[in-house]
Amino acid sequence: MVLRIDSLVHRYPNGTTALANVSLTVEAGERVAVVGPNGAGKSTLARHLIGIARPTSGTVEVNGRDAAELGIADLARSVGFVFQNPDNQLHAATVAREVGFGPRNLGFSADRRTALTEWALRVTGLTGETDSHPRHLSFSERKRVALASVLAMDTPIIVLDEPTTGQDHRSVALLEELLGDLHKRGKTIIAITHDTDFCAENFDRVVVLAEGYVRWDGPVERWLEGAEDPSESAFEQPQMTRLGQRLGWRTPVVTLDSFLDQLTDHAETGVCPRRPAP
């Protein structure tokens, strides 16, 4: 496994307990969405993965090594973190320098740096902005610069904090295509998100954090099957899941494609299986 979090507690200096007791393991190549209400501890958990937060108690292991014993620079070779707010991450005077900073800092060869930087700029749609100052770009573009700068570090684990926030249709489509490509390359992807449609279409496993604890952990289909009434929950189920439920289908619908497949099945068989009456 690439990540093992054991009994992690994080208490801020003001006494707020952000993580009360979190245990979690993540295997290489998994796609994990971390969801939960505002203030659940999601971003704090992510900060532990890159070493900018240190456990009050408990341990975080990255690739078998205790994160507390590794410096931030060492962890940066394993875990790339894309901040929710790109302005917390960007510092260079041009997009090219920003994206090239990570691989240069990691001591990659010139050829590898060039290849990774060009690839990262291409897959994030930024090839035409290499000489632009990141601060002169739009919020969505700055988010893509932040993403590209992490991709260029070629880390086996990529953590994204609210990646769809402030992104238009084209940017989200680009991101979804990129996530599929990264998955094929064997990357481990962890996303903190409130966007359940995005979560359903692109992730296999869901971890629900609430009040500093892991409240649920398992396959996305099972989560959607048992998800609470949205009116009382911090989650709004994906559109297709709610539509399947409204139609009375027993099997939870996760994606748009699976909805259309089930619709066709029901129509072809002339049978529309319904949930048993409560």
Add this chain to the structure above:
Amino acid sequence: MIEFRDFSLTYPTGSRPALREIDLVVPRGQFCAVVGAEGAGKTTLAGVISGVVPHMTGGASKGSARVCGRLLTETPPSELVGEVGLVMQNPFSQLSGARFSLREELAFGLENLGVGRAEMIRRVERVMADLRLTALADLSPYELSGGQQQLLAIGSALVMRPAVMVLDEPTSQLDAVGTGVVFDALETLRAQGVTVVLFEHRMERLARCVDRVLVLDEGRTAADGPPADVLTDPRLADWGVAPLRYTTAARRAVGRGLWEEDRPLPVTLEAAADGFAAALKSARTTGGL
């Protein structure tokens, strides 16, 4: 309430106008959504309505833009703060940096307007209750999560009781509960006669709540009308706006004979469920496809 006539604006460094020939009238109490791709002009439009653009950014304009009868290009932002509330996309950039608790931050704008202490306390307490922020009242704004900061930014605008509220993606970092709280607050504002202009990427809430959707594309008005019409326009994706999954599912089902061609495409869960239930019923009646 909001009236744009043939309004165009070009930034000092811009090679082309950020807004082009905008004609827009939003009457008092209307809930209007503005959508469009990145760079379509949404943030510029929000900035013009709230008085930030071009006063604080520079830029040359032509045509006219008025809010509450005041010509925006001739009205300093400081004279609009009591009338137009602005909630920025990034809540962090909206914090005053001068107050040590959420409660004090909410009161900051009222203090600057010289509102009396009793009234100030009444308004702040009310907004904290409406947005479920009371339990966080004594925390520093910088100790809050991104979503909590977003609610604080909305509260800071609501507490001023403006005639026009302009919100740039106000729920992007909020969970479903927080999103519901914000939309409930916006519905209440509309009922009170406040004009609400919402810039948003997430379409489902819009389809249920707003009176009208305006699509911007490269600075121009590409479409303007009720959500059921605009959000089912086949050009929506070309304008960089994500169609609702309900709409996409129905559009694709037409090709499979599982959505009646003459039935309007849905933009709400209810309309989608009705349409697909009817299609399945029809398929069962005829013995399958």
